Amino acid sequence: MSMNQRPINLFEFEAAAKERLPKEEYDYIAGGATDELSVDRNRRAFESWTLRPRVLRDVSALDLSTTVLGTKVSLPVLIAPCGGHKKAHPDGEFATYRAAAARRTIFTVSANSSIGFEELAKAANGHLWVQLYPFRDREMIKDWLRRAKAAGYKAVCVTLDSQWPPKRERNIRNNYKNVRGVNFPKAGAETPRPAGRAGEGSDPAATWKDLEWIKSATDLPIIAKGIMTGEDVELCAEAGADAVIVSNHGGRHLDNTLATIEVLSEAVAAAKGRLEILLDGGVRRGADVVKAIALGAKAVFIGRPLFWGLAVDGEQGVIRVLDILREEIEITMAKCGRPTIASIDSTTVVKAPRL
Ligand SMILES: Cc1cc2nc3c(=O)[nH]c(=O)nc-3n(C[C@H](O)[C@H](O)[C@H](O)COP(=O)(O)O)c2cc1C
Structure with missing residues (x-):
């Protein structure tokens, strides 16, 4: 794609971002x-999964709004927690938050944010969630929970799939160094390998008791992220989680898993309506969003596309990414005869036989 053409979909956004970013950051x-x-x-x-179009149902007034843990969002696409938005744009998380607030959706701020939790909260009037890990250091967890609550964050996302560091070969080849976000006491230190063994990292010894403890340490809702089986959804429910994000961390931690959309039905069945089921991983088209909702997700998240938006045009780029998804969701809903999110039921999709 030529640089002076405006990207018209999320794949073109990625191509345009790739031209702008240093290779090791893109990788x-x-x-x-x-x-x-x-x-x-x-x-x-x-x-x-394929769509089952329906005709002659009044789709003149589409409503993409829904609620996630009681918070109204204008479309069922949230921003996933991702570290270091300044890698893609100098405004970093400020730009992402303003974009999310402008489009009335939720921004989950990573443990590895490049901006302080409090400072970020003042930058717009939107909805923030904070993400953390089951850190070994419980005092630090308490401190973060207190800080997040005081700064107006509305929920806590606990990422559970990162207790052991992954093998990412592009980073090894590029000799890529990731550093700790500014909210950590040892901000700027290189992430140790294995990350989990340090007091400030995700604790490899953590168990369900730690999730229960985090739940008991705050009155904010808890979202368990990185769940890929019905068994673990059941344990999340028992630990008192309010929602689950079916996620394989965008394929960044454990390789050789099923896709998140493939385990969504298993997660929804295990939840038995006790917790909200959310999903991330590979969402790039409006049709993907509609398929996930048809299979039982309350909403989905985007990860990498926010960086592509930031790299191309900062806040405006992230807004454009969200607007492209909105337009594609609208087309899909209209053509499937589903004018509201609640009307996107399981009959909206069918498993495609192999060609
Ligand atoms: C650059 C990058 C950094 C990430 N950092 C975090 C993080 O700090 N915490 C976390 O829970 N997930 C992190 N993730 C995972 C995302 O939250 C999300 O699960 C994933 O990106 C979704 O897949 P997608 O990128 O295909 O949309 C990160 C993802 C990317 C691409």
């Missing part, structure tokens, strides 16, 4: 674990 963002099979599968698996 860090785009890449995944070992053979990147899960990165690829997250995308391709969306193709195995």
Whole structure:
């Protein structure tokens, strides 16, 4: 794609971002674990569900709004927690937050944010969630929970799939160094390998008791991220989580998993309505969003596309990414005869037989 053409979809956004970003940053963002099979599968698996169009249902007034843990969002696409937005644009998380607030959706701020939790919260009037790990250092968790609550964050996302560091071969080849975000006491230190063994890292010894403890340490809702089986959804429910994000971390931690969209039905069945089921991984088209909702997700998240938006045009780029998805969701909803999010039921999709 030529540089002076405006990207018209999220793939073109990625191509334009790739031209602008240093190679090692592009590789860090785009890449995944070992053979990147899960990165690829997250995308391709969306193709195995097809849409069932319905006609002659009044679709003159589409409503894409829904609620996630009681918060109203204007479309069922949220911003996933991703470290270091300054890698893609000097405004970093400020730009992302303003874009999310402008489009009335939720921004989950990563543990590795390049901007302080409090400072970021003042930059717009939107909805923030904070993401953390089951850190070994419980005092630090308490401190973050207190800080997030005081700064107006509305929920806590606990990422559970990162207790052991991954093998990311692009980063090894590029000798890529990732540093700790500014909210850590040892901000700027290089992330140790294995990350989990340090007091400030995700604790490899953590168990369900730690999730229960985090739940008991705050009155904010808890979202468990990185769940890929019905068994773990059940344990999340028992630990008191309010929602689950079906996620394989965009294929960045464990390779050789199923795609998230492939395990969504298993997660929804295990939840038995006790917790909200959300999903991320490979969402690049409006149709992907509609398929995930048809299969039982309350909403989805985007990860990498926010960096492509930032790299291309900062806040405006992220707004454009969200607007492209909105337009594609609208087309899909209209043509499937589903004017509201609630009307996107399981009969909206069918598993495609192999060609
Ligand atoms: C550059 C980058 C950094 C990320 N950092 C975090 C993080 O700090 N915490 C976390 O829970 N997930 C992190 N993720 C994973 C995302 O939250 C999300 O699960 C994933 O990106 C979704 O897949 P997608 O990129 O295909 O949309 C990161 C992802 C990327 C691409």
